[in-house]
Amino acid sequence: MRVVAAMSGGVDSAVAAARMVDAGHEVVGVHLALSQSAATLRESARGCCTIEDAGDARRVADKVGIPFYVWDMAQRFKEDVVEDFVAEYTAGRTPNPCLRCNERIKFAALLDKALALGFDAVATGHYAQIVDGPGGRELHRAVDPAKDQSYVLGVLDADQLAHSFFPLGDTTKPQIRQEAAERGFSVAKKPDSHDICFIADGDTKGWLTRRLGEQPGDIVDTEGEVVGQHQGAFAYTVGQRRGLGLKVPRADGAKRYVVDVQPRTNTVVVGTQDLLGIDILAADHARWCGPVPVGELRVGAQLRAHGEEFAAVAVAEDDRVSVRLDRRARGVAPGQSVVLYDGTRVVGSATITSTERSRTAQG
CATH class of the missing domain: 3.40.50.620 (HUPs)
Structure with missing residues (x-):
């Protein structure tokens, strides 16, 4: 060839x-x-x-x-x-x-x-x-x-x-x-590149701020109380804990995480870790590494590179996929990809558009 x-x-x-x-x-x-x-x-x-x-x-x-x-x-x-x-x-x-x-x-x-x-x-x-x-x-x-x-x-x-x-x-x-x-290659001990190749210093927040400019807004808790300020909601992601700079701590001292990013109001919402657990995903832009699955399919669902695999049920419809995990996953953000596996075989992938939290799932 x-x-x-x-x-x-x-x-x-x-x-x-x-x-x-x-x-x-x-x-x-x-x-x-x-x-x-x-x-x-x-x-x-x-x-x-x-x-x-x-x-x-x-x-x-x-x-x-x-x-x-x-x-x-x-x-x-x-x-x-x-x-x-x-x-x-x-x-x-x-x-x-x-x-x-x-x-x-x-x-x-x-x-x-x-x-x-x-x-x-x-x-x-x-x-x-x-x-x-x-x-x-x-x-x-x-x-x-x-x-x-x-x-x-x-x-x-x-x-x-x-x-x-x-x-x-x-x-x-x-x-x-x-x-x-x-083989005598000079690159034998060359360090691996990692993270995002076009952000060489690894500072995604700084890179985005330079591209988009500062856009000050509020950080609020789940009750709507303002607990801090940010310079651009675009720099935050669901599950983030570090770098929040909150001015008002919780009365019980519990750590808070980003649980939602609302670009229309330029608002970042924070809450306790238990709010990060989700087990229902909706995704679009489905790409299949073979025939399109028909009906319910038992799969393993991986939600991030080198992340763990979750047992799940997936249903495909046109270019959309719905996935129900057997147990909750934490810190899953819209925009991430869910990749579906049958054993070691990759079935396909889709881009997460929304997440939900059922009352029955564990984790």
Whole structure:
């Protein structure tokens, strides 16, 4: 097969590209330029897409002996990921930009361009497995639970899976670093990027404030009493406890958490931890990694990357999904993604629009 290996400049994508060459494929390395003003040097382990990263990817491609190109997708990334991220926070939701990037950039823009140029598939360094099942290719969890990235790949549909390779899914991260060292890759000990790649310092609140400006408003308790002030409701998310700066403590001294963000009134609502427990989810923008489920389906529901899996029942209708958890989950915010599993197989994903708390659930 003719395969595009997406090379970020990190150790995972380096080994993935090398393994595709070893498997006998005709491989071309591609680094995606996603920043319109890429930094010269990586400032920490958080960022990515720096000039340094592109250079690291090129050196690996040279060592493996494959052609290497940089594809400029900065404008597409800005529109489909960064602006979506800002819009979601402005609307009081908490998005996951990694899922949007996988859906709209790596497995839409990149894959579409690769197929248009005559390639057969795209390979990435994600930790997940593709298994040939009775109904076609299936997406499964990686063998390394600490690195499993099937959650952020839950947006892929069956056609995209048919043109995807994840060569690292059967390997642990320490093994990948050892393999990279044995291959002589300079990135063998390079730190992983993490959190949000376009917020290199990890300060989401500061980044959003610089983008949107300060928007002062009230922090209120569940009775409507003003207990503090904020500089922008967009900077808060359900379940948040730190950085609230409340002026009026509860009489019983109980800690308070964000339980609601109301963008129309620019209000943040805080309450006690017990109010965070929910067990009913409504979600839209459903994406299925195979056939659309019919009727009720017993699933495992994962609500955040590397979060625990909750036993649940899901019902799909058009592009919407309703999910009832067997026990309550805490701190679930609209905008997060729920990814559904059947064992290790990813069934699909959807974006949470609302949550509820039944009277009967435990937790």
